[in-house]
Amino acid sequence: MTSQREITISPTTRIEGHGKVTIILDEAGNVSDAYFYATEIRGFDYFLRGMEADRLPFIISRICGVCSTAHVLASVKAIENIYGTEITETAKKLRELLLMGQIISNHSLVFFFLILPDFWFSKEEDPSKRNAFQIMRENPEIGRKAIALRSFATKILDTIGKREVHIVSAIPGGLISPLKEKEREELLKAAKEACAITQEAVSLGKELFEKNWEEFRKAGDYKTHYMALTDDDAIEFYEGKIRILNPEGDVFSEFAAQDYMKHVEEKRYEWTYAKFACLKALGCQKGIVQVGPTARVNVNKKTKTEFANRELEEFKRKFGSPTHATLLFDYARLIDLLYACERTRELLEDESITRTDTRVKVKPKGGVGTSVVEAPRGTLAHEYALTRNGRLKSMKLIIPTQVNSAAINLNVKDAATEFIRKGEIKPGLLNRIEMVVRAYDPCIKCATRNATDSLKVEIRNHEGRLLKILS
Amino acid sequence: MKVNIVSLTCCAGCVSSFLNAGDALLEILSQDFDIVYSPTFVDLKEVPQVDLAIVEGGVRTEADEKLIREVRAKSRILVALGICATHGGITSLGNIISVKKLLEKEYFVLETSKLPELEDLMYPICNFVDVDYYIPGCPPMPFLIVHSLKSIVSGKTPTRHQSVVCTECNRKIIAAKLDRLYGIYDKEADPNLCLVSQGFVCLGSLTREGCGAPCPRAGFTCFGCRGPTDSLLYRSRDLYSFLVKVISKRTSIPEEEVKKELYRNPFIFHTFIFSKFERFKARERII
Numbered sequence: 001m002t003s004q005r006e007i008t009i010s011p012t013t014r015i016e017g018h019g020k021v022t023i024i025l026d027e028a029g030n031v032s033d034a035y036f037y038a039t040e041i042r043g044f045d046y047f048l049r050g051m052e053a054d055r056l057p058f059i060i061s062r063i064c065g066v067c068s069t070a071h072v073l074a075s076v077k078a079i080e081n082i083y084g085t086e087i088t089e090t091a092k093k094l095r096e097l098l099l100m101g102q103i104i105s106n107h108s109l110v111f112f113f114l115i116l117p118d119f120w121f122s123k124e125e126d127p128s129k130r131n132a133f134q135i136m137r138e139n140p141e142i143g144r145k146a147i148a149l150r151s152f153a154t155k156i157l158d159t160i161g162k163r164e165v166h167i168v169s170a171i172p173g174g175l176i177s178p179l180k181e182k183e184r185e186e187l188l189k190a191a192k193e194a195c196a197i198t199q200e201a202v203s204l205g206k207e208l209f210e211k212n213w214e215e216f217r218k219a220g221d222y223k224t225h226y227m228a229l230t231d232d233d234a235i236e237f238y239e240g241k242i243r244i245l246n247p248e249g250d251v252f253s254e255f256a257a258q259d260y261m262k263h264v265e266e267k268r269y270e271w272t273y274a275k276f277a278c279l280k281a282l283g284c285q286k287g288i289v290q291v292g293p294t295a296r297v298n299v300n301k302k303t304k305t306e307f308a309n310r311e312l313e314e315f316k317r318k319f320g321s322p323t324h325a326t327l328l329f330d331y332a333r334l335i336d337l338l339y340a341c342e343r344t345r346e347l348l349e350d351e352s353i354t355r356t357d358t359r360v361k362v363k364p365k366g367g368v369g370t371s372v373v374e375a376p377r378g379t380l381a382h383e384y385a386l387t388r389n390g391r392l393k394s395m396k397l398i399i400p401t402q403v404n405s406a407a408i409n410l411n412v413k414d415a416a417t418e419f420i421r422k423g424e425i426k427p428g429l430l431n432r433i434e435m436v437v438r439a440y441d442p443c444i445k446c447a448t449r450n451a452t453d454s455l456k457v458e459i460r461n462h463e464g465r466l467l468k469i470l471s
Numbered sequence: 472m473k474v475n476i477v478s479l480t481c482c483a484g485c486v487s488s489f490l491n492a493g494d495a496l497l498e499i500l501s502q503d504f505d506i507v508y509s510p511t512f513v514d515l516k517e518v519p520q521v522d523l524a525i526v527e528g529g530v531r532t533e534a535d536e537k538l539i540r541e542v543r544a545k546s547r548i549l550v551a552l553g554i555c556a557t558h559g560g561i562t563s564l565g566n567i568i569s570v571k572k573l574l575e576k577e578y579f580v581l582e583t584s585k586l587p588e589l590e591d592l593m594y595p596i597c598n599f600v601d602v603d604y605y606i607p608g609c610p611p612m613p614f615l616i617v618h619s620l621k622s623i624v625s626g627k628t629p630t631r632h633q634s635v636v637c638t639e640c641n642r643k644i645i646a647a648k649l650d651r652l653y654g655i656y657d658k659e660a661d662p663n664l665c666l667v668s669q670g671f672v673c674l675g676s677l678t679r680e681g682c683g684a685p686c687p688r689a690g691f692t693c694f695g696c697r698g699p700t701d702s703l704l705y706r707s708r709d710l711y712s713f714l715v716k717v718i719s720k721r722t723s724i725p726e727e728e729v730k731k732e733l734y735r736n737p738f739i740f741h742t743f744i745f746s747k748f749e750r751f752k753a754r755e756r757i758i
Contacts (some may be wrong), residue, residue, distance in 0.1 A: 042480060042531065042593075043565040051738050058694070062561040065484020065610060094536060109490065113512055127514040133506055136705045143497065151493035154613075164491050165484045165610050172656060176690050362656050379739035450735065 019432055023416045029423025034413035036405070045395055053079055053172070053364065053390045060382070061166045063397075066109070068166045069102035069157060071376035073238070079129060080174040081258060081369030082386055090355040091174035094160055096238045097347045098167065101156030103237065104149065104194070104374035110441050111205060112146035115330050117209035118435055123428065132450050140203075152194040156344065159183050174359040188348040191341065193226035197339040198344050202311065203364050205334045220326035220411040220436050223247035224288045225279060226295040227403070229257070229374045233301040235312075235339060237374040243299050244279070244289065248467040249322040253281070257372035260381045262289050264289075265396055277402040288406045291378025292440065293332035298322035303335070305342035311335045326411050329439040331370075336376075364390045365467065375400055377441055401442045411436040472624055473521040476509035479535040479541050480562055480593065481509065481528030485553035485610040486511060489525075492613035499617055504624055520545045529555040530563060530594040542698040543600035548623060550604045552616065555627045556596050557607040557757070558698050558744040604629065605757045609696035609743055612682050619758050629758045632681030637665075637691050640675055640684040644668055649722040660690040667721040672739060676717045677703055677710050681758070694741050700758070710740050733738045 044063055051059060057075040073095055080087065087095075113132040121130045136143030154164040160179060163169025169176045209216070214242035224247055231240035242260060246252040255263060265280045267447040279287030298321060303309045312335050319328060347353060366388040372381045378400030385393040412433055419429035476486060486509075490496065500506075508515050518538070524546035530536050543549055553559040596602060606619055619629040637644070644665040653670040660666060666673040666687055673692040675684065679700045687693050703710060715733065719726045733739060 020502050042562045047564040047567055052654070052736055055694070055738060055742075058691075059561065059738075062482050062484070062609065065482040065487045068482070068484060109487075113490075117514075128507070131513040133500065133512065136500065143500075147493055147497050149492060152492065154491040162691065163685050164613070165488050168686050168691040171691075176660075359659065364656070 007284050020408045021137045021412055021437075023420065025420070025423065029420075030419050031413065031417045034409065036408050036412045036435055036442075041357050045397065046050065047358070047394055049394065051392045053384075053386055053392065055394060056384070057170065057172075058168055059165060065165050067102060067375050067377065067380075069161065070107075070373055070380055071382075072167055072170050073099055073364055074371050074373045074375075074380050075384075076170050076172050077371035077373070078369045078384050079386070080362070082367045082384065083172060083343055083362050083369075085173055087174045087360060088355075088357045090178070090353065091210040091358045091360075092238070093353050094175050094358060095170060095177060097156060097344060098170065098342040099237050101153045101161070103376055104198075104344070105153030105157065106441075107337040107340070108146060108149040108153065108201075110200060110333060110376075111304060111337065112142070112149075114438060114441070115333075116142075116205075116208075118195050118438070119205070119212060119330075123431060125209055135374070142255055145201065146426045149194055149197050149201070151257075152190050156187060157191055159187060171359075173362040176359065178356045178358045179354050184348055184354050185353070188345065191345040191348055195345055198338050199307065202334045202338050205331070209327075209331050210391050216327040219432060220414050220437075222288075222290075222407055222410055223324050224290050224328065224407055225252060225282075226298045226322060227289050227291050227379055228296040228299040229379065230254075230300050235296050235300045235303045235308075235336075237340075239373075242372060242379065243320055245299050246323070247324075249298070253278075257381075257435070258370050260372050260379075260398070261383055261396065262383070264403070266396075266398065266402065275402055277398050278404045278406060284406070290407045291400045291403045291404055292329055293378075294323065294329050295334050295378060296374065297332045297335060303339045304340055305346065308335055308339035311338055319349065326407075326436050327439050329377055329441070333441070354441055366390075368392075377401060378403060402438070404442065408437060408440050408442060424465055472503045472505065472521070472523055473547060474506045475509075475518065475521045475524040475542060476503055476506060476511070477518075477524060477526045477528075477538065478511065478538060479526065479528030479539060479556070480531035481553065481555045481560065483527070484510070485527035485556075485608075485616075488610035488613050489552075489616050495614065495617040499621060504620075507633070517699065518542055518545055522546070523550065524655075525550045525552050525620075526556050526596055527552045529562060530596060531565075531590060533588045533590065533722065536599055539596050541600055548603045548604060549600065550623065551555050551596055551602045551605050553611060554607045554609045554698060554743045555593075557602075557605040559593050560594045560609060560743055562572055563744070564594075564738075564742065566592045603756060607696075607698040607757065608682060611697075612685075613752075614683075615681055615758075622664065628744045631758055632679055632697075634680045635700055636675035636678045636680050636682065636684050636687065636697070639680050639682070640665075640687045640693075642666065642668075642687065644721060646720060647722055649724055652718070652722070652724070652729070655692060662690065663677070665714045665721060666690075666692055667718055670722055670724075672714075672718065672733070672736070674714070674740070677713055679757070692744060695740065698744050698757075 022035045023031060024033040057072045058074045061072045063071055117130045118134060120135055158164045162169045226245045227241040228245045229236045241254055242257055243254045244252040263280055264277050266275045267275050270276050277374055278284040279289055297312060297315060317450050351393045365384050367384045370383040372379055380400055381398045384395045389395050390449055415436055417430045419426045508519050518541050524542050551557045555562060622629040642665045645668045647668045649670045660669055671692050673687055674695040675687050675692055675693040677699060678693055678695045679697040682697055715726050715729045718729045
């Protein structure tokens with residue numbers, strides 16, 4: 001038998017954006033390398049040069065329709081840092097509420113539509129049935145919950161953001177208009193229902209996760225650094241300090257968000273349109289870092305809300321801290337979701353959120369500014385340089401998926417090594433690779449903002465010849 | 472009805488918007504609407520033969536071009552969803568620089584064997600295939616998507632939107648007396664008055680209606696994400712002079728002055744429609 005030396009999985013399904021996996025085999029037919037990469041490019045970093053700063057936030061949100069709100073907020077904060085603008089408490093609360101809407105919108109999408117089919121169906125299930133629509137047909141109640149939660153997030157974004165995808169209300173200086181009392185009451189009522197649904201979703205997620213845990217824990221376990229925002233050891237999304245943990249769980253460094261670019265660097269590889277990001281102090285070999293749900297739990301000791309905190313404590317009890325198993329991202333994401341719901345309710349219970357001082361006047365000027373928010377997939381940083389007359393000179397964005405890329409690649413290589421021996425491919429490779437990739441909920445749209453093609457796995461021999469494409 | 476949902480180069484915002492339709496989404500899913508292929512939601516890897524294909528995103532890479540041709544060949548009805556698919560969208564701003572320059576400056580010279588080659592420009596899908604219906608917007612509102620799809624599924628022609636966003640905006644248009652134009656941060660907008668009458672550069676007067684005018688209603692200028700209206704697409708394509716006239720009329724600033732101010736902002740008009748529409752001849756199909 002001629003040994004097959006290269007595998008491709010394409011497209012990777014149930015992730016946002018187009019990705020592809022290539023596995024390279026050595027002469028003996030064992031795995032020598034594996035890549036997960038982006039096959040699309042759009043070029044935002046470059047074509048927006050010269051753009052007026054006041055149009056930047058809503059244009060930049062087009063990087064990603066799934067986490068557009070996080071991009072808008074990072075963008076207005078970066079511009080405010082340049083201008084030296086301090087926004088009002090009311091505006092801060094409303095922005096945090098928008099960000100919570102973003103987390104709920106994304107996490108309910110990821111949990112119900114992308115991940116749940118892996119937990120719900122057996123591995124032997126016909127792939128054409130392994131999807132959320134099939135679950136909704138079999139169990140309409142779950143479909144109703146998924147849509148209700150998603151609709152709740154939409155309502156927050158629509159009421160405060162004024163559009164449910166690519167919000168327009170957040171501008172440098174605050175928010176374009178205040179929240180009306182009637183709107184607050186309606187949202188609060190909806191928030192109570194949403195919290196109840198979230199509790200049920202968390203129970204369902206945990207139950208299915210535990211059922212599969214023995215299988216899931218085999219799927220990769222990488223001791224890397226972790227990075228997330230923190231506010232006094234509690235999970236924080238809108239502002240706070242950045243903390244990086246080393247693989248043993250000790251604080252590696254802690255710094256102000258404005259200094260982000262001093263600590264993280266980008267690296268390009270010729271085989272992907274997405275750039276990688278890693279810790280500057282250690283370089284890209286040793287400085288692998290992960291962001292996202294697991295990182296948020298590892299970096300922090302608590303959450304500021306009651307039920308999410310209980311879940312977080314239970315999580316740490318069960319899996320330790322820091323914990324490293326890749327598929328725990330799917331579990332930790334449920335803690336985020338619960339926190340976001342509870343925090344939303346808390347913010348809405350505060351009647352002062354309807355105060356009308358949502359906006360301060362900005363004094364535009366040139367300079368460089370960096371800002372960070374926790375996006376659904378992890379720490380998101382925007383840095384802009386503006387000219388004196390308010391045009392974009394250059395920008396640098398570091399996106400969660402870029403940071404996670406190195407870890408995703410390790411995971412893919414590991415899965416490949418487990419399933420391929422001497423050129424023989426055991427069944428289940430494709431599914432395993434897709435699950436570990438999916439756990440990171442990678443947003444290739446964001447990482448490439450810039451480029452796509454869905455997941456492909458290519459297997460190539462040591463000379464680079466394409467041997468096989470799995471899809 | 473079997474349905475494909477396909478994503479080309481885009482931000483995935485249009486499919487997100489579709490998912491935001493709430494109960495209307497549940498309703499359409501419970502009817503004769505069976506999503507059989509969609510890399511975002513369904514594990515099927517081969518594009519199947521279907522009745523309806525919904526395509527978001529435009530054509531930036533050769534892989535996109537190959538896929539859209541395959542999708543067209545395998546679907547009875549093809550709907551272009553969102554401004555990237557219909558007009559090129561934000562990504563078409565990349566057309567202002569050459570692909571070579573883009574890759575050299577921002578990346579590196581690529582080993583072409585491993586990644587899909589880029590097209591010379593970002594194209595709307597109509598440059599490669601026939602499109603049955605266009606639903607522009609960045610993204611189109613959930614209700615617009617669901618209403619249009621419902622009509623299509625039941626064999627009817629969806630309601631078309633041929634007028635401008637101003638017709639859906641409840642602000643009062645007056646001929647104000649202003650001496651300059653304003654950026655969105657410069658001052659707070661009066662909640663009842665037309666944004667142009669207040670000196671903001673709002674594109675509502677040349678943008679297709681159908682969105683419900685959420686941005687200008689909220690006090691944020693329309694930035695044209697639904698693309699030009701029928702009349703501007705065909706009769707007078709000069710959006711620029713048209714807008715200069717509208718602004719001058721509503722602010723009493725002389726046309727020459729307005730022109731000077733607008734010249735400073737290169738991104739005003741073509742943020743979403745910078746591509747070329749080679750085969751964009753189907754006015755009656757824009758919803």
